[in-house]
Amino acid sequence: MDNMQFDLLTLLPELVLLGMAMFILLLDLFILPQNRSIIYGLSQFTLFAAAFFTFKTHTPAVGFAFSHMFIDDTLSDVIKMMMYLGTSLIFVYSRKYLQDRNLYRGEFYAMVLFGLLGMMIMVSGHNLLTIYIGLELLSLCLYSLVAFDRDNPRASEAAMKYFVLGALASGMLLYGMSMIYGMTGSLDVSAIANSIMQQDKSPVLIMGLVFLVSGIAFKFGAVPFQMWVPDVYQGSPTPMTLLIGSVPKLAAFAMTVRLLVQGLHPLAQDWQDMLMLMAILSIIIGNFSAIVQTNLKRMLAYSTISHVGFIMFGMMSANANGFASSFFYISTYVLTSIAGFGIILLLSRQGFEAEEIDDLKGLNQRHPWFAFMMLIIMFSMAGIPPTIGFYAKFTVLQAAWQAGFTWQVVLAVLMAVIGAFYYLNIVRKMYFDAPVDHAPLTAPVDMRFVLSVHSLALLGLGLFPEILLSVCGRSLLMSLQ
Amino acid sequence: MMQADLTSISWLSLAIWLPILSGVLVLLLGGDQKATLTRWLALAGSLVSFLVTVPLYTLFDVQDGFFQFEELFPWIPAFNIHYHLGIDGFSMPLVLLTSFTTVIVVLAAWEVITKHVAQYMAAFLIMSGIMIGVFTALDAMLYYVFWEAMLIPMFLVIGVWGGPNRVYATVKFFLYTLLGSLLMLVAFIYLYHQTGSFELADYYLLPLSMKAQIYIFIAFFMAFAVKIPMWPVHTWLPDAHVEAPTGGSVVLAAIALKLGGYSFLRFAMPIAPDASHYFSTAMIVLSLIAVVYIALVALVQTDMKKLIAYSSISHMGFVTLGFFMFGQLALEGAVVQMISHGFISSAMFLSVGVLYDRVHSREISAYGGVANKMPVFAGFAVLFAMANSGLPGTSGFVGEFMVILAAVKFNFWVGFFAATTLIFGAAYTLWMTKRVFFGDVANHHVAELTDLNKREFLILGILAILVIGFGVYPQPITEVMQATTGEFLKHMAISKLPVTGY
Numbered sequence: 011m012d013n014m015q016f017d018l019l020t021l022l023p024e025l026v027l028l029g030m031a032m033f034i035l036l037l038d039l040f041i042l043p044q045n046r047s048i049i050y051g052l053s054q055f056t057l058f059a060a061a062f063f064t065f066k067t068h069t070p071a072v073g074f075a076f077s078h079m080f081i082d083d084t085l086s087d088v089i090k091m092m093m094y095l096g097t098s099l100i101f102v103y104s105r106k107y108l109q110d111r112n113l114y115r116g117e118f119y120a121m122v123l124f125g126l127l128g129m130m131i132m133v134s135g136h137n138l139l140t141i142y143i144g145l146e147l148l149s150l151c152l153y154s155l156v157a158f159d160r161d162n163p164r165a166s167e168a169a170m171k172y173f174v175l176g177a178l179a180s181g182m183l184l185y186g187m188s189m190i191y192g193m194t195g196s197l198d199v200s201a202i203a204n205s206i207m208q209q210d211k212s213p214v215l216i217m218g219l220v221f222l223v224s225g226i227a228f229k230f231g232a233v234p235f236q237m238w239v240p241d242v243y244q245g246s247p248t249p250m251t252l253l254i255g256s257v258p259k260l261a262a263f264a265m266t267v268r269l270l271v272q273g274l275h276p277l278a279q280d281w282q283d284m285l286m287l288m289a290i291l292s293i294i295i296g297n298f299s300a301i302v303q304t305n306l307k308r309m310l311a312y313s314t315i316s317h318v319g320f321i322m323f324g325m326m327s328a329n330a331n332g333f334a335s336s337f338f339y340i341s342t343y344v345l346t347s348i349a350g351f352g353i354i355l356l357l358s359r360q361g362f363e364a365e366e367i368d369d370l371k372g373l374n375q376r377h378p379w380f381a382f383m384m385l386i387i388m389f390s391m392a393g394i395p396p397t398i399g400f401y402a403k404f405t406v407l408q409a410a411w412q413a414g415f416t417w418q419v420v421l422a423v424l425m426a427v428i429g430a431f432y433y434l435n436i437v438r439k440m441y442f443d444a445p446v447d448h449a450p451l452t453a454p455v456d457m458r459f460v461l462s463v464h465s466l467a468l469l470g471l472g473l474f475p476e477i478l479l480s481v482c483g484r485s486l487l488m489s490l491q
Numbered sequence: 492m493m494q495a496d497l498t499s500i501s502w503l504s505l506a507i508w509l510p511i512l513s514g515v516l517v518l519l520l521g522g523d524q525k526a527t528l529t530r531w532l533a534l535a536g537s538l539v540s541f542l543v544t545v546p547l548y549t550l551f552d553v554q555d556g557f558f559q560f561e562e563l564f565p566w567i568p569a570f571n572i573h574y575h576l577g578i579d580g581f582s583m584p585l586v587l588l589t590s591f592t593t594v595i596v597v598l599a600a601w602e603v604i605t606k607h608v609a610q611y612m613a614a615f616l617i618m619s620g621i622m623i624g625v626f627t628a629l630d631a632m633l634y635y636v637f638w639e640a641m642l643i644p645m646f647l648v649i650g651v652w653g654g655p656n657r658v659y660a661t662v663k664f665f666l667y668t669l670l671g672s673l674l675m676l677v678a679f680i681y682l683y684h685q686t687g688s689f690e691l692a693d694y695y696l697l698p699l700s701m702k703a704q705i706y707i708f709i710a711f712f713m714a715f716a717v718k719i720p721m722w723p724v725h726t727w728l729p730d731a732h733v734e735a736p737t738g739g740s741v742v743l744a745a746i747a748l749k750l751g752g753y754s755f756l757r758f759a760m761p762i763a764p765d766a767s768h769y770f771s772t773a774m775i776v777l778s779l780i781a782v783v784y785i786a787l788v789a790l791v792q793t794d795m796k797k798l799i800a801y802s803s804i805s806h807m808g809f810v811t812l813g814f815f816m817f818g819q820l821a822l823e824g825a826v827v828q829m830i831s832h833g834f835i836s837s838a839m840f841l842s843v844g845v846l847y848d849r850v851h852s853r854e855i856s857a858y859g860g861v862a863n864k865m866p867v868f869a870g871f872a873v874l875f876a877m878a879n880s881g882l883p884g885t886s887g888f889v890g891e892f893m894v895i896l897a898a899v900k901f902n903f904w905v906g907f908f909a910a911t912t913l914i915f916g917a918a919y920t921l922w923m924t925k926r927v928f929f930g931d932v933a934n935h936h937v938a939e940l941t942d943l944n945k946r947e948f949l950i951l952g953i954l955a956i957l958v959i960g961f962g963v964y965p966q967p968i969t970e971v972m973q974a975t976t977g978e979f980l981k982h983m984a985i986s987k988l989p990v991t992g993y
Contacts (some may be wrong), residue, residue, distance in 0.1 A: 172548055357747075378610070389643060394669075395636040401567075408570075408680045419680070423673040430669055434646070442650045442658050479569040 017075040020082045023064040023090065030056040031123035036118025038294050046114055053101055053119040057126075061094045070488065074136065078198050081136035085087040085489035088481060089133050096257040096344055097126050102460050103352040106251030106453055110360040113247065114157055121158075122253065125151030126320040129261035136188045136272075138197040141265055145183070145229070147174050148261065150253055154247045168245025173226070175238045181313025190219030190274075199273040206276040218276055222269060223284050229262040230318045242297075243311035248358065248365065251307055252351035256312055258342045259287075259321075260302050263340050266325060267333060271490065278328040284328035290418060292319030297428040306354060309439050310347070310352025313391060316429055317343050323422060324406035327413035330490055335405035336484040345467060347392045352461045353384045359452045370436060380451075380458075381440045381464035392433040392466045394425055398471040401479065441449060500545050503560050503576040506586060507624045510540040514616030521609030533612035537597045540619065541590040547583055553971050556580070559628060566633065571688045573988075580684070580975030581756050581826060582626040584968055585749055588833045589626065592745045593619035594610060596738040598950050599841055603737065603848055604652060611652060614644040615738055622746050625755060631679045631689040634712060634758075638750070639672055643737070645747070652736040653935040655929065660727075660734035667717050667727040675714035675758075678707045679742045682762070691710040691805025693755060693763045693981065694815075698989040705767035711759035712770075717934035718751030719807050722781040728922075732800035737844030740796065741819050744803050744836035752810045756979065758816065764983045767815070775813040779908045781808030786915035790922070796848075796853050798923055799839045805912065812909060813894040816901045817983055822976050824893025827968050831878075831886035834912040838954040842868070845947055850936045855926050864940040869928045871943075871951045878958045880917035886961035 018025065022184050034052055041048060064087055073082040100122070108114040123358030128147030135141035153176065156171035191197055193215045194205035206215065226233040243251050270281055296316030303309035321343070357364035357380075364370075375382040390399035405427060412417075451458075471478055506829075507526035513536025521529030528652050537905060552559060556575030564575040587727050597616050604611045604730055621644070624637035642665055681687065681703070686693040699707070717724045728748075767774075783806055787808045789801035806828065813825025845868060846861070862869035880887035891912065899906030943951065959970065 069596055132950070152993045372605075374610075385643075394643060395639045400639070403681075404676065405570075407676070408683060411677070419677060420674075423677055424670070425671055427666055427670045431662070431666060434665060435644070437660065438650060440660060441647055442661075474568060476567045481569065483569055 013392075015101075017080075018075050019067065021080065021267075022067055023060045023232060024127060024134075026055060026063055027060050027070075027123060027127050027130070030483045031120050031127065032061070034116060035120040036371040038120070046116070049116045049119055050105060051103065053123060054098060055102075056123060057094045061091060064090050064094075065445045066456065068230070070398050072215050072489070078200070079137040079140045080131075080134050081102045082134060083489040085267065086134045088485040089260050092341055093126060093129055093257050093260055093342065094149075095431070096260070096348055097122060099352070099460065099464065100249065100252055100256070101398055102457055103254065103348070103355045106457060107247070107355050110162040110358075111159065111247070117300045118158060118187070118249075121151050125253070126157070126257070129258060131443065132212060132261045133264040134197070134480060135265070136199050136200075136270055138191065138199070138269075140433060142180075142184060143266060144261075145265065146180060146253075148258060152176075152250075152258070155241060155250045155253065158250065162247070164245040165250075168242045171245075172200065172238055178229030179225050179235065182221045182228070183432060185223060186218045186221025189214050189221065193218065196325065200266055202273045203305065206274065211277070211280075215277070215281055219274060219280055220284070222347040223281055226262065226266050226269065227248070227288055229265070230259065232318045232322060232428055232449065233295045233315065234288075236292065236295070236315045239315055240308050240311040241468065242358060243314070244305055244308045244365075248351060248355055248363070251347060254350045255310070255351065257262050259318075259340055259344060260483050263321070263337060264310060264478040267489070269332060270325075275328075282326050282328045285322045286415065286418065289319045289322035289326055290421065292316060292322065293422055294319075297425050297432075299330065300432045301428065303432075304469055305365060306369055306370070307369065307437075309451070313432070314347070316425070320406050320422065323410045323415075323418070327409045329413060330487055332406075332409040333490070334483040334486045337486050338479055339402040341478060342390070342468075342471070345464070345471075346387055346399060349383070349461065349464050349468065350387045350391065352457075352464065353380065354388065354480050356451065356453045356457065357378060359449065362449070367436060367439060369447060371439045371443040371447075373440040376445050377451060380461070382482060383462060383463045385437055386442060386465050386469050388433040388436050390472070392430040394430070396469065398475060398478070399469050400472065403476040496920050497546060497702045497744055497796075498550060500546075501562050502543060502550075502819065503578065503623075503627045504538065505543040505564055506547065507576075507620045507627065509537060509543055509620070510590070510616045510623070511620035513537070513540065514613040517609050517616060518613040521612065523606075523608055526605070529609045529612060530597075530890040533597045533616060534594070537590075537594045538618070540616070541594050542588040544587050544623070547578060548971075549745070550594065551578075551971055553580075554680065554974055556974035556976075559631070564628070570632070570683070571690075572632045573630045573690065575690065577629045578625045578627055579751060580972030581979075583971055584826070584830050584861060585746075585753055587622050588749070588830055589619055589622050589746050592687050592741060592833065592837060595837060595841070595950055595954070596741055598946060599741065599844060600738050602856070603844070607651060608698065611648070611736075611738070611921070614648050615742065615982055618644040618648075618742060620867045622750065623740075624728065625750050626683070629691045631682070631691060631694065631758075633689075635672070635676060635679060635693075638754075639669070640667055641750075644708075644984060645743070647849075648739045649735045651740065653734040655734075656730070657734040660730040660871075663727050664731040667724070670715035670859070671717040671724075678710035681707065682797045691757070697762075698987050699763065699765075700745055700888070701765055701769070702734035705769065708759055708763040708770060709764070709765035711754070713984070715751040715759060717809065721749055721777050721808070721811060722785060722804070725804050728804060729800040731804070732840075733794060733796045737840055737847070740840040740844075742799075744799070744840060745769065745833040745886055748803060749833065750808055752807065752814075752825070752829050755811070755814055757767040759981055761979070763987070765988055767983065768817070771815040773903060775809060778808045778812035778815070779905065781805060782812065782912050783908055783915070786912060786919065790915065790919040793855055793918075794854055795843045795852050795923060795927070796840070798855075799836065799843065799921060802916065802919065803832070805837050806836075806881055807918070809894050809909070809912070813906075814888075816897055816905075817895050818901065819976055820893050820978060821897035821901070822980065823969055823972060824890050824897060826890075826972055826976075827893060827965060828890025830968055831890050831958075833962070834954055834957050835875060835885075835887050837876045838871075838951065838958065839879060841950060842875060845943065849940055852936075854922055857934070857990075858937055860928070861937055861940060862928040862932045863932050864937060865942045868943045868947065868951075869953055872928060873924055874918045874955055875958065875976060878962070880920045881913050882963045886958050888962055888964045903961060910975070950982045951957075973979045
């Protein structure tokens with residue numbers, strides 16, 4: 011393990027990504043704007059290469075690097091693979107939008123790749139500081155990406171809000187970490203677990219836990235740390251919303267597993283209650299606020315808050331079944347939300363954002379095919395079978411029920427009906443109303459094709475959910491042993 | 492030898508997936524520009540789908556009270572969920588009713604639907620497959636997936652092709668049903684954690700405390716009572732029925748309501764038999780309220796479709812009444828009533844559709860003296876009205892009479908109130924018939940009416956034959972369910988309460 015060469019080998023995907031991201035940043039200086047497709051292709055290639063190396067270096071055994079600062083287990087590999095896929099889809103869907111708005115620059119790709127690197131470090135962090143560094147790398151990239159459209163005042167405002175609140179959350183997280191370090195004398199996740207096991211619960215430890223959970227909740231966007239979500243979602247250029255709302259949730263999940271399960275599991279009783287409260291509040295507030303929205307991105311932001319509530323529903327069970335179900339929920343949520351924002355990007359064109367719900371009116375008459383795709387996406391978000399979203403809700407609910415959260419499950423079920431209302435509202439506009447906008451689609455063929463396959467996959471996975479279920483369940487079990 | 496070959500075919504899977512695949516095919520190949528092709532394609536699809544359900548009847552073993560034509564494959568091993576299909580005497584007639592009704596619906600839409608023809612036809616074909624899935628699933632999760640998936644096409648059918656107030660009606664329909672279904676999901680989750688499977692057979696054998704049974708029964712009740720619908724959760728139905736296009740009303744009345752009735756027999760009652768007995772008085776009272784009160788509500792309706800919708804609720808009251816008296820005659824009567832109501836309500840809605848297509852009004856007051864202009868149609872309509880009011884010799888009589896007979900034996904007053912339907916049912920149906928069909932020609936719209944065309948004649952003719960046929964000779968239906976009813980009642984008589992005191 012002390013072998014430096016072996017350490018580097020464990021980090022091979024991260025190193026590839028780092029090298030390529032820097033190369034792309036440099037290369038962009040010497041490339042003419044009309045040849046920017048090279049950057050795009052190179053970025054996609056980078057993701058492919060990283061996936062290749064992640065797959066190649068995968069072993070069922072848990073590997074550590076740099077004296078246990080970095081962990082490489084099945085869970086991290088699976089999450090990373092999902093992240094590559096998600097990022098790749100984001101690149102496909104956002105390309106046209108960026109071109110139309112003069113945002114098609116190399117920095118975008120470099121920044122997203124750096125952000126991805128940060129997420130990968132979070133996923134593999136086995137030390138409080140590693141996790142923190144990963145999180146900061148991600149956050150800084152996201153802040154600047156939100157402000158990427160420099161002359162857009164709404165985006166700048168969103169970036170400012172995001173930065174101030176995000177920095178505050180990072181501070182809280184760090185503060186919590188310092189308390190835990192103070193009580194356990196270690197930054198290593200397993201050493202912390204061992205140390206807590208051997209000592210009595212102390213108020214300082216619980217305070218540290220509270221700050222830690224707050225930090226995590228902020229990154230997820232759970233109530234009462236949800237204020238930034240609607241504003242940032244609405245204000246950011248749609249590709250950035252797409253990014254913020256999708257892949258980082260996977261990283262936040264991994265961070266939760268590392269911190270709460272692998273590190274602070276002896277305190278499970280305490281964080282269970284916190285998560286439960288946040289879960290319930292998120293579901294209620296998210297769903298009720300989403301009903302009254304007229305802006306699609308803002309509505310999806312509130313719906314994200316309610317989805318986060320469901321994700322926490324699984325985690326609050328504090329057992330393998332619960333976390334496996336949360337993991338499954340997040341994977342399906344990420345898939346679904348990327349597709350949802352993909353449709354917004356598909357419908358927008360030069361000078362037109364397609365982000366009001368009314369912009370979807372009569373879509374069935376304009377483009378029946380994509381109306382059908384959006385229908386699948388909306389029903390998947392609402393959790394209606396036979397789409398994958400149903401199994402996501404089902405798994406977290408059964409996990410929570412197993413852990414004894416009876417009335418919470420009934421409440422969540424009732425809230426799911428409220429949620430169905432605003433998703434139905436979109437289907438209603440698409441199918442029952444007459445179109446107001448008759449412009450043809452300008453999206454390129456590759457985007458249409460990928461988006462169609464992607465949306466149909468939500469249906470296909472719903473008919474055969476076993477594949478994803480077992481991948482999520484098994485990878486989580488393997489890393490919790 | 493031949494027999495062995497035929498039974499080795501997966502008829503149930505065919506019955507489910509053939510209509511769904513033909514729906515997808517219609518969607519891909521059809522379109523508004525190729526409307527004729529689309530229609531023929533849909534008709535072919537629905538006919539083939541009907542034909543593959545016929546062997547379910549011919550190969551059915553009437554002596555066997557348990558499940559037949561079973562198919563069992565692992566589907567989601569992570570949760571021990573199986574693709575498990577099978578039918579018994581309760582579900583087999585309903586499967587046939589579903590596939591048959593789909594043919595009727597496709598025919599009924601022939602020239603009437605001109606907007607998004609392919610989507611309309613596909614929605615009904617897909618819905619047909621999904622509903623057969625509900626009737627045949629023996630795995631609770633598989634059943635649930637079919638049960639909820641059905642909402643999506645129905646939501647679109649009412650919303651896209653419905654009447655002026657369609658959006659309100661369809662959203663109400665969706666949310667009402669979803670609320671009930673999700674509580675049922677909670678019950679399934681509970682049962683899953685008790686048994687470790689979603690297998691229906693495991694649930695039947697699972698001993699449950701009274702408290703658990705009561706909760707389970709209430710959860711199921713929420714789902715099924717909304718679907719049937721029982722008073723007081725019936726309010727979505729008049730809205731949905733009235734706003735839906737004719738085909739939508741037919742499917743709702745003929746099949747969707749039966750999903751709720753069937754599910755009581757398949758889930759709520761056998762899984763929680765003690766709670767079923769415990770709640771039986773309440774259920775009987777609710778059923779009687781539906782039978783009597785809703786019949787009175789139907790009497791004052793001015794909209795024909797609304798009147799038939801209320802009449803459906805009233806007739807479905809008979810079904811639940813029959814279930815909860817726990818007798819062979821009552822139960823068989825209830826199931827016969829479900830099948831017969833499938834034919835009669837379809838016919839009634841189609842008759843209204845015939846008028847609506849010509850005059851574009853559903854108001855009773857917009858008509859009068861139609862019989863003068865459409866004598867053939869009036870003949871059919873009067874026949875169906877008679878059947879709806881339970882005239883002997885029509886299929887409407889058989890089920891109602893069996894249930895009333897059982898009710899009188901069960902308790903005189905229950906029988907008495909149930910029997911009032913023969914008066915009220917006749918009153919509202921015949922009064923409507925009188926106002927619409929008889930008298931002088933009321934206005935120039937009626938004066939311009941033309942009688943049935945060949946397609947309409949064909950549809951109503953087939954239904955008329957069935958209504959009279961089953962009225963005179965109901966044995967094909969009663970015979971197939973006799974063994975199943977026996978087994979069901981045997982099961983219901985055994986308490987599932989855990990034995991204590993050792």
